[in-house]
Amino acid sequence: MTQLDITEKVGLAFGGLTVLVGIVGLGVVEMLAGKPFGAAPVTNDAGEVVATPTVDPAIRTGLVILGLVVLFGVGLYRMATTGTERTDVRREVTAD
Template sequence: MNDPDIIDRAAMALSAGLMLLGTVVLGVVEILAGQPYSPVQITNDAGEVVATPLIDPTLRTGLVLAGIAVLGLYAAYRLVTPMPEETAARKEVAAD
């Protein structure tokens, strides 16, 4: 197995950062903003909107999907790039 290069590290950091931002960080911001914790608008019996979430759920979902897309692009990159030859680890063995 080869060590991760700069593209490997960048893809891992970017995808993890986007997914953590969309779930953990913005979730904590929602909690700190106070109730309600619902991702949809809350209405009363008359149908009036009495509370909305602070962060739009589509923004949070978009950040998580962007992180998954980065991982998909990274996987496609790894599929099309050739594996480096490890010549130092190979030994020629005589056939019987």
């Protein structure tokens, strides 16, 4: 197991923070703004829009997807830069 380098640390921090802001942070903003909590606009019987979400759902979704893409990229970077270990080495084991 190797230590994380600075690129991986920054990527993990940015990806995790982006996902948390998209889900938790903007969710709290929606709750503090009051009802309705849904992602779609609320209409009355006449079809008029009477309430809309505070934060556009496309922004929240975009932040979460961006965070997941960054985390996936960190995983690919880790796979590409991690050296391989030798598995064909024989080790002596004493029997009981």
